[in-house]
Amino acid sequence: MIVDPLVWELTIFVGYYVVWSVTPALHTPLMSITNAISSVIVVGALIAVGPEEFSAAKVFGFAAMMLAAVNIFGGFVVTQRILGMFKKKAK
Amino acid sequence: MSANLTALAYLAAAVLFILALRGLSSPESARRGNVFGITGMLIAVGATIVSPDITSYAWILAALVIGGAIGTGIALKIHMTAMPQLVAAFHSLVGLAAVLVAAAAMDSPASYGITDALGHIHLASRIEMALGAVIGAITFTGSVVAFTKLQGLVSGNPVTFPGQHLLNLILAVATVALIVMFVRDPQVIYFWTFMALALVLGVLVIIPIGGADMPVVISMLNSYSGWAAAGIGFTLQNSALIVTGALVGSSGAILSYIMVKAMNRSFISVILGGFGGDTATSGAAKTDRPVKAGSAEDAAFILKNASSVIIVPGYGMAVAQAQHALAEMAEKLKAAGVRVRYGIHPVAGRMPGHMNVLLAEANVPYEEVEELEEINLDFANTDVAFVIGANDVTNPAARNDPASPIYGMPVLDVDKARTVLFIKRSLSPGYAGIDNDLFYGDTTMMLFADAKKMVQDIATELG
Numbered sequence: 001m002i003v004d005p006l007v008w009e010l011t012i013f014v015g016y017y018v019v020w021s022v023t024p025a026l027h028t029p030l031m032s033i034t035n036a037i038s039s040v041i042v043v044g045a046l047i048a049v050g051p052e053e054f055s056a057a058k059v060f061g062f063a064a065m066m067l068a069a070v071n072i073f074g075g076f077v078v079t080q081r082i083l084g085m086f087k088k089k090a091k
Numbered sequence: 092m093s094a095n096l097t098a099l100a101y102l103a104a105a106v107l108f109i110l111a112l113r114g115l116s117s118p119e120s121a122r123r124g125n126v127f128g129i130t131g132m133l134i135a136v137g138a139t140i141v142s143p144d145i146t147s148y149a150w151i152l153a154a155l156v157i158g159g160a161i162g163t164g165i166a167l168k169i170h171m172t173a174m175p176q177l178v179a180a181f182h183s184l185v186g187l188a189a190v191l192v193a194a195a196a197m198d199s200p201a202s203y204g205i206t207d208a209l210g211h212i213h214l215a216s217r218i219e220m221a222l223g224a225v226i227g228a229i230t231f232t233g234s235v236v237a238f239t240k241l242q243g244l245v246s247g248n249p250v251t252f253p254g255q256h257l258l259n260l261i262l263a264v265a266t267v268a269l270i271v272m273f274v275r276d277p278q279v280i281y282f283w284t285f286m287a288l289a290l291v292l293g294v295l296v297i298i299p300i301g302g303a304d305m306p307v308v309i310s311m312l313n314s315y316s317g318w319a320a321a322g323i324g325f326t327l328q329n330s331a332l333i334v335t336g337a338l339v340g341s342s343g344a345i346l347s348y349i350m351v352k353a354m355n356r357s358f359i360s361v362i363l364g365g366f367g368g369d370t371a372t373s374g375a376a377k378t379d380r381p382v383k384a385g386s387a388e389d390a391a392f393i394l395k396n397a398s399s400v401i402i403v404p405g406y407g408m409a410v411a412q413a414q415h416a417l418a419e420m421a422e423k424l425k426a427a428g429v430r431v432r433y434g435i436h437p438v439a440g441r442m443p444g445h446m447n448v449l450l451a452e453a454n455v456p457y458e459e460v461e462e463l464e465e466i467n468l469d470f471a472n473t474d475v476a477f478v479i480g481a482n483d484v485t486n487p488a489a490r491n492d493p494a495s496p497i498y499g500m501p502v503l504d505v506d507k508a509r510t511v512l513f514i515k516r517s518l519s520p521g522y523a524g525i526d527n528d529l530f531y532g533d534t535t536m537m538l539f540a541d542a543k544k545m546v547q548d549i550a551t552e553l554g
Binding site for chain 2: 005007008009011012014015016018019020021022023024025026027028029030031032033034035036037038039040041042043044045046047048049050051052055056057058060061062063064065066067068069070071072073074075076077078079080081082083084085086087088089090
């Protein structure tokens with residue numbers, strides 16, 4: 001599939017509006033969740049670690065995959081934890 | 092899965108990531124947003140794993156289990172006061188992962204489908220992977236330095252030396268030159284050389300930046316990690332990665348912009364560094380002007396007789412871990428019929444939103460926590476402003492004194508409240524190294540003590 005740079009530019013615009021709508025109180029979870037989702041770079045690691053035969057690429061891919069996994073799990077779990085703390089006034 | 096279906100899956104993941112960020116517009120929708128994010132990640136990973144190129148699963152499983160266990164373990168245990176360094180550490184991992192993926196693509200370009208019939212890497216792919224790798228490398232070492240500063244492994248003071256900017260400039264030019272050479276002729280040696288230069292550059296750009304400028308640095312590195320991911324995404328022609336990279340890149344850029352505005356600084360002055368260490372750089376503006384100091388008992392008396400109180404927390408509250416004691420004190424005041432709210436300056440703490448998370452951790456309902464613009468006009472009809480661990484963000488000189496280095500910076504107008512209670516260890520200036528007129532105001536009572544100890548004592552006095 002050819003991905004047009006247009007998609008990228010459009011996303012920057014979408015990102016611009018979405019991020020400005022984030023309430024400042026949630027800027028810390030915004031950072032932790034962007035950490036988690038930017039680790040979708042794991043798809044690049046999967047391509048390297050996936051083939052049967054051993055290669056340097058496979059080792060690089062394995063390391064990248066492990067780091068990305070730390071980030072994905074760590075990022076989503078800590079975001080969930082933080083968001084769980086934001087409570088309304090007890091009535 | 093057909094190629095079209097895979098492409099569709101990546102696009103779906105990208106949309107879910109956008110919805111995840113969209114959810115953060117309010118705390119209620121945010122938890123659902125996080126679930127969208129997790130779903131998007133599952134779809135992206137799932138769509139890749141079922142592709143025919145992936146035939147060996149043992150290593151994948153091992154990496155997932157090891158990485159997943161480490162990540163989950165850290166995320167469950169981390170103290171909220173340590174969130175800034177955790178985020179810095181996570182950024183460094185994204186950067187390093189980008190470097191490793193680029194290295195894998197360099198080693199085995201055919202499996203990434205970025206070669207022509209002769210086995211040469213496409214010209215466009217060379218540019219994209221070089222940029223992704225370099226930005227990733229800078230993100231990696233830069234974030235490691237930010238982490239060590241935030242964790243207190245090294246001093247938060249700016250590290251500057253003569254010729255620093257010139258050295259950075261030379262390294263940057265050399266990196267660009269090597270990228271150009273690599274794009275013209277993709278030799279492995281060029282790849283690893285510009286990578287090494289970028290790693291050094293990452294250290295050098297962050298060391299001159301002081302601890303108090305960390306909210307900007309973290310946001311900037313957040314942005315870089317996004318651009319690195321986008322660079323790799325273009326190499327892989329993967330829409331999920333490109334969209335996410337653009338999303339994260341612009342998110343980090345906007346946060347940096349908000350932080351820089353809130354400090355009335357320019358990006359250039361932050362990046363050039365040398366400003367804002369953990370401790371004031373000089374004993375600037377020592378005066379023997381009289382101050383009114385009070386005890387916990389005095390403070391409790393004033394607070395109890397107030398009808399409205401605005402609490403202004405800063406980094407000092409995080410350092411003293413005083414948020415729980417503070418919330419307890421506030422509960423007692425509320426029980427006595429006092430209206431208690433919190434006023435947050437955008438750069439209070441070491442990362443965007445740091446104070447909000449600490450107060451949420453201490454079970455402060457988020458409706459009581461207000462941003463600078465929302466609450467600033469209310470100080471004029473508030474009985475007590477209670478400043479705990481903040482300093483420069485309350486300095487009226489930013490409004491009144493054109494000669495002040497922080498003139499023009501938006502500040503919380505605590506001096507307009509009828510009484511100001513200001514917890515501080517001593518009269519030392521804040522990170523900007525300037526004196527705060529507030530200390531000497533007629534309506535100010537200084538409470539000289541450790542922040543946590545003082546609020547505990549006040550709570551005891553309140554009974």
